[in-house]
Amino acid sequence: MTAKAIADKRTLVEYLEAKARRLRWDIIKMVGLARSGHPGGSLSAADIVTTLFFHEMKHKPENKNWPDRDRFVLSKGHAAPVLYAALAESGYFPREDLWTLRKIDSHLQGHPDMRKTPGVEISTGSLGMGFSTAVGMALGLRLDGRNSRVYTLIGDGESQEGIIWEAAMFAAQHKLDNLVGILDYNNMQIDGLVSEIVDIQPVVAKWPAFGWHVIEINGHKVEQILDALDEARSIKGKPTMIVANTIKGKCVSFMERVVDFHGKAPTDEEVDKALAEIEALGPLG
Amino acid sequence: MSEKRATREAYGEALVELGHEYPNIVVLEADLAKSTTTIKFKKEFPERFFDCGVAEQNMMAMAAGLATTGKVCYTGSFAIFATGRAFEQVRNTISYPKLNVKICPTHAGITVGPDGASHQTVEDIALMRVIPGMMVIVPADFYEAKKAIKVAVEVEGPVFIRLGRAAVPTIFDDSYNFVPGKAVRLREGQDVSILATGIMVGAGLKSAEDLGRQGISAEVVNVSTIKPLDEETILSSVEKTGKVVVAEEHSIIGGLGSAVAELLCEKHPVPVARVGIKDQFGRSGEPAELLKHYGLTSEDISQAARQLTAY
Structure with missing residues (x-):
């Protein structure tokens, strides 16, 4: 069953929620095996990435270079585990590959590498740059007259980078309505709370001030994500930024809102506990 | 007295010729179209010319994004900004994924002249040379510059071509054949x-x-x-x-x-x-x-x- 075939919204939401649990399970498992990586921001983005890959975006894992596909750019590249989980679940590569994350000879690098991993649209990891490349992609696709859309996930700490706002102005200037940004707003960065380090507030006002359409949602409510993506599709003449309020480490009790799990792997014991918690939430998709 | 021409003059001329030949060429500029001579391309192909404003980092990363959609991007600006300010975009978004972006900044070296040290790069070759896989070309005159800019389109991956502001004596002529990698x-x-x-x-x-x-x-x-x-x-x-x-x-x-x-x-x-x-x-x-x-x-x-x- 694919998400596209589900007519009933409630069934679709349940389907996507189960997929998101699968992605979260895989994230914990792979980061645990890698003994390093970024679980917190991968878990906060899981519902958004799931909804994009398993409902919103048109893409063909069996023909990854299909020119008319929609593009996803993980600008917050450290959340690579959530992207890899989504790519494996979509069928871009075997799921067992996930357990090689960050190992020498693995195609799954610590941060996404377009030349190594099937389905990665562009190499990211240095913050701010992925967002800017997504603007370039949207421009290129429009030049070619394709109706492909570009989705890019940015972080809140990442929003402190100047290039984000350079790219924001360019995208608005050129009315790139085939571009959708999603801000994974968990209010946590490596050194602490975004609001206490260099606050990005009032971020819901900043994006319209930069010429973007803005939608604020709860980034863990699949229904709200679906509605926001629908709304973005209807907006013409400007790009859309979805400000998704999220919780770092979402769905693992001892990781939720814990800054340390930004870039720290769980221990073997913590992995077992986390996987059990995720399984207890419902079936895995 | 031989002819004197700046290597930057070759940039706009070569781009126009390339534009006619290759429909997938896109030129990005950072508010210096007259100085870098990309204005010539802008006049001929306005739909494939994008002025990014004073935002060189975004220009370089966008060039990488455009390249993923099959475009060959030529990016300009002055050498200090293209290789200095935007170094990490060139390194991480263009060179690391080996994308088809040609970095052809002008106003390299001290012959920028009166603008002074802030605008005179004496480090750009070093910065570009150290990036894995980056091709680095420094043309000797207008004719070599023009050939190099045109040949670069056939080189798969990133190429850096260093151009100057000052008019300097020409050495070659239109018949000069530039081969990348050949001294x-x-x-x-x-x-x-x-x-x-x-x-x-x-x-x-x-x-x-x-x-x-x-x-x-x-x-x-x-x-x-x-x-x-x-x-x-x-x-x-x-x-x-x-x-x-x-x-x-x-x-x-x-x-x-x-x-x-x-x-x-x-x-x-x-x-x-x-x-x-x-x-x-x-x-x-x-x-x-x-x-x-x-x-x-x-x-x-x-x-x-x-x-x-x-x-």
């Missing part, structure tokens, strides 16, 4: 090899003439591709002469002088003199005054050659 022996000699790049090639040729009158036979090699270095041509010249003067309008640290010294230390150790900017920043002045001040004239090359051959 060209412009003058045969026995006593010393002058390996020059960029506008110093002209000075090297003048120096070789002067040296000839003084009884020193100098060979002149135009090393326009600094990376990958044409080891074969350089070694064959050096094996013959046994002495090397390297000349470049760049810091003696990290540029052609370093590249040659690295090669010769490993493969054929011989005395090497580096004519270049000696770990200093530039300053305001006219290009000719600056070249004299920083020791980048034909006479400086000759002096270095005389010292080496006096051993």
Whole structure:
């Protein structure tokens, strides 16, 4: 069953929620095996990435270079585990590959590498740059007259980078309505709370001030994500930024809102506990 | 008196010719279209020209994104901003994924002139050369620049082409055939090899003439591709002469002088003199005054050659 075939919204939401649990399970498992990586921001983005890959975006894992596909750019590249989980679940590569994350000879690098991993649209990891490349992609696709859309996930700490706002102005200037940004707003960065380090507030006002359409949602409510993506599709003449309020480490009790799990792997014991918690939430998709 | 033209003039001209030939060429500019001469492309192909404003980092990363959609992106700006401010975008978004972006900044070196040190790059070759897989080209004159810019479209992956602001004497003509990665022996000699790049090639040729009158036979090699270095041509010249003067309008640290010294230390150790900017920043002045001040004239090359051959 694919998400596209589900007519009933409630069934679709349940389907996507189960997929998101699968992605979260895989994230914990792979980061645990890698003994390093970024679980917190991968878990906060899981519902958004799931909804994009398993409902919103048109893409063909069996023909990854299909020119008319929609593009996803993980600008917050450290959340690579959530992207890899989504790519494996979509069928871009075997799921067992996930357990090689960050190992020498693995195609799954610590941060996404377009030349190594099937389905990665562009190499990211240095913050701010992925967002800017997504603007370039949207421009290129429009030049070619394709109706492909570009989705890019940015972080809140990442929003402190100047290039984000350079790219924001360019995208608005050129009315790139085939571009959708999603801000994974968990209010946590490596050194602490975004609001206490260099606050990005009032971020819901900043994006319209930069010429973007803005939608604020709860980034863990699949229904709200679906509605926001629908709304973005209807907006013409400007790009859309979805400000998704999220919780770092979402769905693992001892990781939720814990800054340390930004870039720290769980221990073997913590992995077992986390996987059990995720399984207890419902079936895995 | 030979013709004088700036290498930057080749940029706009070459882009227009490429634009007619390749529908997938896109030009990105950062508010310097008149100075870099990309305005010529803008007039001809406005739909494929994007002025990114004063935002070089975004320009470079967007070029990478455009390249993923099958475009060949030419990006400009001044060398200081393209290679300095946007270094990490060039490194991480363009070079690491080996994307088809051609970085052709103008106003490199001290011959920018009166604008002074803030706008004069003496480090750009070093910065680009150290990036894995980056091709680095420093054309000697207008004609070589034009050929290099056009040939770069057929090179898969990132290419850096260093262009200058000042009008300098031309050496070649329209019939010149530029081959990426190939150094060209412009003058045969026995006593010393002058390996020059960029506008110093002209000075090297003048120096070789002067040296000839003084009884020193100098060979002149135009090393326009600094990376990958044409080891074969350089070694064959050096094996013959046994002495090397390297000349470049760049810091003696990290540029052609370093590249040659690295090669010769490993493969054929011989005395090497580096004519270049000696770990200093530039300053305001006219290009000719600056070249004299920083020791980048034909006479400086000759002096270095005389010292080496006096051993």
